[in-house]
Amino acid sequence: MSASYTAVGWNRQKKIYDWLIAGFCFSYLLLFTLVTLIFNGQVTFETLLIRSTSTLAILLLHVILAIGPLCRLNKKFLPLLYNRRHLGVTMFSFAAVHGVFSIMQFHALGNTNPLVSLFTSNTNYSSLAAFPFQALGFVALLIFFLMAITSHDFWLHNLSPKVWKTLHMLVYIAYLLVVMHVMLGVIQFESNPLFVLMILAGVATLTTLHLRGAFKEKKIDTMNFSLKQEGFVYVCEVNEIEQGRAKIFCIDKERIAVYKHDDRLYALHNVCKHQGGPLGEGKIIDGCITCPWHGYQYLPQNGQSPPPFKEKVSTYNVKVAENKVWLNPVPFAEGTEMPGAVIN
Amino acid sequence: MIKPLRKRHRQIWMALALLLPAGIVLAWLAIPNQQPVTLLKQEPAALLPDIIKTVDKKNYQVTLRSNKERTEWQLDWKNKTVLTVPSAVIYKAASNLSYEEGYKLFLPGNATLIGRIETRGDYIFPVKMDTAGFNRLQFILYDFIHEQKIDSINF
Numbered sequence: 123m124s125a126s127y128t129a130v131g132w133n134r135q136k137k138i139y140d141w142l143i144a145g146f147c148f149s150y151l152l153l154f155t156l157v158t159l160i161f162n163g164q165v166t167f168e169t170l171l172i173r174s175t176s177t178l179a180i181l182l183l184h185v186i187l188a189i190g191p192l193c194r195l196n197k198k199f200l201p202l203l204y205n206r207r208h209l210g211v212t213m214f215s216f217a218a219v220h221g222v223f224s225i226m227q228f229h230a231l232g233n234t235n236p237l238v239s240l241f242t243s244n245t246n247y248s249s250l251a252a253f254p255f256q257a258l259g260f261v262a263l264l265i266f267f268l269m270a271i272t273s274h275d276f277w278l279h280n281l282s283p284k285v286w287k288t289l290h291m292l293v294y295i296a297y298l299l300v301v302m303h304v305m306l307g308v309i310q311f312e313s314n315p316l317f318v319l320m321i322l323a324g325v326a327t328l329t330t331l332h333l334r335g336a337f338k339e340k341k342i343d344t345m346n347f348s349l350k351q352e353g354f355v356y357v358c359e360v361n362e363i364e365q366g367r368a369k370i371f372c373i374d375k376e377r378i379a380v381y382k383h384d385d386r387l388y389a390l391h392n393v394c395k396h397q398g399g400p401l402g403e404g405k406i407i408d409g410c411i412t413c414p415w416h417g418y419q420y421l422p423q424n425g426q427s428p429p430p431f432k433e434k435v436s437t438y439n440v441k442v443a444e445n446k447v448w449l450n451p452v453p454f455a456e457g458t459e460m461p462g463a464v465i466n
Numbered sequence: 467m468i469k470p471l472r473k474r475h476r477q478i479w480m481a482l483a484l485l486l487p488a489g490i491v492l493a494w495l496a497i498p499n500q501q502p503v504t505l506l507k508q509e510p511a512a513l514l515p516d517i518i519k520t521v522d523k524k525n526y527q528v529t530l531r532s533n534k535e536r537t538e539w540q541l542d543w544k545n546k547t548v549l550t551v552p553s554a555v556i557y558k559a560a561s562n563l564s565y566e567e568g569y570k571l572f573l574p575g576n577a578t579l580i581g582r583i584e585t586r587g588d589y590i591f592p593v594k595m596d597t598a599g600f601n602r603l604q605f606i607l608y609d610f611i612h613e614q615k616i617d618s619i620n621f
Contacts, residue, residue, distance in 0.1 A: 250492060250493065250496040251496040251497070251498050287471065291474070291475075291478070294478050294479075294482060297482075298482060298485060298486065298489070301486055301489065301490065302489050302493065305489060305490055305493035305494070306493050306496075309493060309494070309497065310493075310496070310497055310498070318490070318494060321490065322487075322490060325486045325487065325490065329479060329482060329483045329486065332475070332479040332482075333476075333479055333480070333483060336472070336475060336476035336479060337476075339472050339476075340472075340476065343469055343472065372469070375469050376469075377468075377469070393468055398468060398471065
């Protein structure tokens with residue numbers, strides 16, 4: 123969280139995260155090289171580079187796509203989400219090395235422009251077995267490139283959250299293209315079924331995680347609150363909310379987070395102004411509600427980020443009667459001061 | 467995330483849950499059922515017993531062989547290292563019939579092609595010997611793409 127744009131707002135957690143990413147990537151490339159040299163000593167440097175970076179990029183892509191649903195299913199995975207963008211840019215870098223060296227190796231030695239050659243050297247677009255799979259990889263790489271260069275908050279604010287999110291959701295199309303790039307490419311030449319099984323395992327894991335996470339969220343979105351009184355809705359008992367934490371309720375299509383802090387209850391809109399993170403899944407740290415995604419903070423009594431920050435979210439009226447929590451789902455203007463409901 | 471975004475995510479993954487397995491199965495079924503590729507290669511000829519002469523160069527060893535009766539002749543070519551010229555052929559000529567112009571060698575009119583060699587491996591070629599015998603024999607390693615002599619081996 124920062125009041126101005128910096129290339130990377132480094133802190134201890136981000137440094138640890140990035141060192142872990144670098145250590146993992148280095149170890150993977152080393153292991154891949156050693157195993158390849160043991161089983162295929164004749165391999166050239168270019169081939170080794172193309173294969174090692176491609177498999178690493180695919181592995182990282184699966185990890186990146188698994189983080190979101192894992193966090194929805196279990197809060198223990200939230201630290202992985204904190205710096206996911208660095209993981210994404212790392213994945214793009216390895217995919218780019220694979221793409222550039224492949225184009226140089228297979229398309230840069232003739233008279234035709236390498237990019238033209240990529241799309242015209244094989245024109246069997248109507249054949250599945252001989253499909254020009256390299257074109258699929260190129261389009262996926264283009265999407266990853268757009269995502270990587272717009273990953274900074276500068277672009278989030280200037281493109282608008284809606285455009286930015288739509289652009290970054292193209293990752294799912296890119297994933298489909300990558301899977302088909304592998305299936306119509308390397309799988310057509312490798313007789314070992316291990317490769318197909320690995321891809322199947324990756325696809326099955328991601329699909330299961332995303333659908334489980336999605337249906338868990340749908341359950342929250344379709345909760346029924348039948349007990350109503352003077353505009354207030356009964357949502358839960360006071361002791362169902364942990365100290366310094368929140369419980370999330372979806373009323374009239376809006377998610378509201380009710381926090382317990384210093385023997386009072388506060389209700390705020392659940393959506394973080396930064397990237398739409400679930401504020402209700404975050405903790406209260408140093409008196410501020412802290413978004414679990416990227417650490418944006420808001421004061422519970424007014425939904426405003428502490429100065430000099432300017433983000434604001436809506437607040438709601440909440441009351442406690444006979445240990446029951448009642449919530450009015452009509453929002454106040456963003457940043458409206460609310461005293462909170464005293465817990466008896 | 468807001469509710470419409472959550473819904474869009476759910477719809478996308480429901481679509482991917484159908485598209486991804488379908489794509490994988492179709493691609494799997496499309497794998498061509500190819501026969502194992504076998505190298506088309508002639509069985510190597512048996513080496514003739516008598517070694518007439520061996521010329522040992524840095525990158526290859528060339529041996530002229532014959533039978534006891536001197537009615538059959540062979541050129542035994544062994545690459546010791548990988549040749550840097552992929553388009554090499556061997557010609558046989560009489561040793562005083564070629565001439566050079568600068569760095570370029572024009573093959574003599576009566577030079578006869580013995581065979582082509584690859585960058586690696588051992589090669590055995592039958593050689594027809596004329597009445598002049600092997601004393602004035604020369605083998606020319608020739609790059610036919612760049613049209614220039616790579617080396618000449620005199621016997």
